[in-house]
Amino acid sequence: MRPTNPRLHIGNYEGALRNWVNLQNQGYEMFCMVADWHALTTMFDDSSTIGANSIEIAKDYIAAGIDPDKSPIFVQSHVKEHAELHVLFSMITPLGWLERTPTYKEKKDEMGSNEREPYGLLGYPVLQTADILLYRPFGVPVGRDQAPHLEIGNDIGARFNRLFNCEVFSEYKYLIPQDETRAKLPGLDMRKMSKSYDNCIYLSDTAEETAAKLKSAYTTPSKIRKTDPGIPEGCAVCQYLKVYSSTWESQWDEDVRGERGCMQNKSECVEAINEYFRPMRERRAQLNDGEVREILRKGAERASAVAAETMTEVRSAMGLLA
Secondary structure, three states: OOOOOOOOEHHHHHHHHHHHHHHHHOOOOOOEEEOHHHHHHHHOOOOOOHHHHHHHHHHHHHHHOOOOOOOOEEEHHHOOHHHHHHHHHHOOOOHHHHHOOHHHHHHHHHHOOOOOOOHHHHOHHHHHHHHHHOOOOOEEEOOHHHHHHHHHHHHHHHHHHHHOOOOOOOOOEEEOOOOHHHHOOEOOOOOEOOHHHOOOOEOOOOHHHHHHHHHOOOOOOOOOOOOOOOOHHHOHHHHHHHHHOOOHHHHHHHHHOOOOOHHHHHHHHHHHHHHHHHHHHHHHHOOOHHHHHHHHHHHHHHHHHHHHHHHHHHHHHHOOOO
16 A cells, blocks of 8 residues: 555555455465555655655554564565566566556546656556566455556566566466455545545544544435435445444434434444444554564565565576676
């Protein structure tokens, strides 16, 4: 994840981090990276907070259940092989492939016509491919809607093998969560949950901050009185109840029948979310910056050992002088 903000929100958790933890607990060896170089694609004009943000993102990883003894947690820029493989892949990747990447088109449109996009934005998929293929993985945990953004990685790996008559890289699979409901958690205003929209509940929010945010969350506009029928599918609070409340089905039914009001939904939602994230918040509060820096240092060492082996094979296949 990119450290463009010092905190991850519950949409990040449900869309990706929860799946990472589940895969780790199923016995997969995970490499969990804080993508600080990728943050520069949008923060190139003010990168002063990226380092501090990286530490905070690592805290969220650990608090959510990533065990650094099982799964190396590291910062992208601490493993220099990412940059080397990016350079080598950039030499063989057709420009047209990059211009057709969905992420490039989206980010370019966001920048508007007043700002020319930097190379880093166009080359983002090449660096992302290096991030993945350095570890020659069986699979990459990704949401279903994000899978098309990673297709270019398998294409680059296959092109490398073909150009240099080798089998350094194998095609990776997409490890997509089965529960799509959790992966598409909306923001407090029913738009996509995004830091730029300021519609997030953060993993590190206090119980009081969570309660204050949910009090102003979007509910069914046509439900003026308690007895008016609700439409849970269009209500942010009801969407959260579906994920975090064990009794969401009866809560939804009562809402549709006009047997409960929005304030009751919000009150029960506050209780459910705070109870669910309470253990994570307690673990996070116990972490200090020095401890996290050491975890990141050790994680980078473990990641570098694997990355170095890959780069030895890459250089050999390309005929570069050892």
